[in-house]
Amino acid sequence: MKKELKFVANGEPYDIWVEPNTLLVQVLRDELGFKGTKWCCDSGSCCACAVILDGKVVKSCSIFALQANGKEVLTIEGLANGTELHPIQQAFIDNWAFQCGFCTSGQIMAAKALLDENPKPTREEIQLAMDGHLCRCTGYNMINEAIRDAAKRLQAQKSQEGAK
Amino acid sequence: MKSVVSDFEYFVPKTVEEALKLLSQYEEEECKVIAGGQSLIILMKQRLLTPKYLIDIKGLSDLDYIKLDEKEGLKIGALTTHRAIEKSPVIQKGFSVLSEMEQNVSSVETRNWGTIGGNVAHGDPSGDPAPVLIALNAKLKMTSLSGERTLDAEDFTLDYFETALRHDELLTEIQVPTLPPNTGVKFTKFSQIVGDYAIASVGVLITLDKNKETCSDARIALGAVDIAPMRAKKAEDVLKGEKISNDLLAEAGQVASEEASPTTDVEASEEYKRDLVKVLVRRVGSEALARAKKA
Numbered sequence: 091m092k093k094e095l096k097f098v099a100n101g102e103p104y105d106i107w108v109e110p111n112t113l114l115v116q117v118l119r120d121e122l123g124f125k126g127t128k129w130c131c132d133s134g135s136c137c138a139c140a141v142i143l144d145g146k147v148v149k150s151c152s153i154f155a156l157q158a159n160g161k162e163v164l165t166i167e168g169l170a171n172g173t174e175l176h177p178i179q180q181a182f183i184d185n186w187a188f189q190c191g192f193c194t195s196g197q198i199m200a201a202k203a204l205l206d207e208n209p210k211p212t213r214e215e216i217q218l219a220m221d222g223h224l225c226r227c228t229g230y231n232m233i234n235e236a237i238r239d240a241a242k243r244l245q246a247q248k249s250q251e252g253a254k
Numbered sequence: 255m256k257s258v259v260s261d262f263e264y265f266v267p268k269t270v271e272e273a274l275k276l277l278s279q280y281e282e283e284e285c286k287v288i289a290g291g292q293s294l295i296i297l298m299k300q301r302l303l304t305p306k307y308l309i310d311i312k313g314l315s316d317l318d319y320i321k322l323d324e325k326e327g328l329k330i331g332a333l334t335t336h337r338a339i340e341k342s343p344v345i346q347k348g349f350s351v352l353s354e355m356e357q358n359v360s361s362v363e364t365r366n367w368g369t370i371g372g373n374v375a376h377g378d379p380s381g382d383p384a385p386v387l388i389a390l391n392a393k394l395k396m397t398s399l400s401g402e403r404t405l406d407a408e409d410f411t412l413d414y415f416e417t418a419l420r421h422d423e424l425l426t427e428i429q430v431p432t433l434p435p436n437t438g439v440k441f442t443k444f445s446q447i448v449g450d451y452a453i454a455s456v457g458v459l460i461t462l463d464k465n466k467e468t469c470s471d472a473r474i475a476l477g478a479v480d481i482a483p484m485r486a487k488k489a490e491d492v493l494k495g496e497k498i499s500n501d502l503l504a505e506a507g508q509v510a511s512e513e514a515s516p517t518t519d520v521e522a523s524e525e526y527k528r529d530l531v532k533v534l535v536r537r538v539g540s541e542a543l544a545r546a547k548k549a
Contacts, residue, residue: 110264146366222361
């Protein structure tokens with residue numbers, strides 16, 4: 091029997107009815123159309139489905155949609171400011187941090203959660219924070235570099251805003 | 255929309271009591287409790303579990319806490335996330351072994367949503383928290399409509415994914431006693447990659463006497479090398495009352511490797527796992543000893 095799910099996704103409130111056995115990733119992709127969130131290994135092992143739920147990065151394939159009731163979800167679609175990419179997105183492009191791109195949405199969401207918590211992570215801290223994310227194109231080094239670059243961009247943005 | 259898991263009726267109780275009432279209404283075979291669900295949902299996807307009723311306790315904020323009492327020790331609500339334990343300044347200061355263990359539990363994503371109570375109640379013999387809790391001499395509090403009881407952590411898991419928790423009970427609190435003076439604790443898990451399941455894991459607690467010379471107490475807990483997390487009591491006896499040397503730790507490792515009952519699986523052979531226990535008990539023991547000397 092369907093139940094009501096009220097939550098906020100990428101800043102927009104939603105009030106929908108879903109079957110209890112629906113996963114959060116299914117609602118995000120199939121009900122709301124946020125297909126940037128990838129549904130991949132389905133066994134909690136790859137983190138391609140990572141989204142930010144109430145400020146914490148989680149696996150949307152391993153949470154029932156109804157468990158997000160009353161919460162706020164951020165997916166890759168919620169990062170850009172209009173046509174201007176988020177600094178982490180731009181850093182991933184500029185550092186060649188992906189090839190096929192399938193794992194990238196999840197990687198970027200985890201990077202965002204990391205940088206929100208720790209604005210200047212070391213290489214090792216990035217490795218630990220990202221260790222659940224699989225990239226089959228073996229782009230791990232570039233991903234790490236992109237995140238360090240993104241950290242610098244975010245710092246610069248912050249000091250610029252502070253100067254204003 | 256494609257159903258990845260079988261259909262179920264879903265309940266979100268607002269209180270522990272409401273959850274317990276729901277539990278008592280349904281038979282064990284048809285009903286499951288979900289907290290973070292980081293293990294449960296995978297089993298449901300594999301259709302190894304097809305509950306008709308699912309009781310979601312994740313939102314019971316009454317069971318999400320970390321409290322430190324000087325007399326009674328540390329109390330962790332069952333619904334505290336792995337990540338909260340990892341990051342807790344109270345735990346990092348007084349029970350650092352718990353925080354260190356949590357750093358290696360799966361990924362940040364899992365730790366942000368998964369709970370320590372859910373992990374322990376899942377009863378996986380290769381879970382990380384159980385051997386640490388056993389080494390720390392922790393107790394687990396279980397609550398039912400008829401009252402509360404506590405069990406030593408070492409008596410909680412009975413077999414693969416089977417625990418002493420009755421169907422009408424919820425695991426509600428983890429109680430870790432204050433460490434005695436001159437005590438050091440260390441835990442290490444051996445796995446193929448960081449955050450993976452343990453192939454073997456070892457937790458060691460060593461308490462030294464006043465002069466920090468002889469060992470007055472030792473607890474050695476092993477994970478992933480038997481049907482449930484276990485204590486290597488004969489290996490503990492090797493250390494107790496003795497002045498601990500590297501040779502003695504090696505002997506304790508040998509004894510522990512004989513006490514363990516690992517099975518060959520896709521990751522390693524029985525012999526390899528026994529060898530791991532032998533080496534890890536010595537290594538982890540020597541780190542616990544160093545901590546006890548500094549404590």
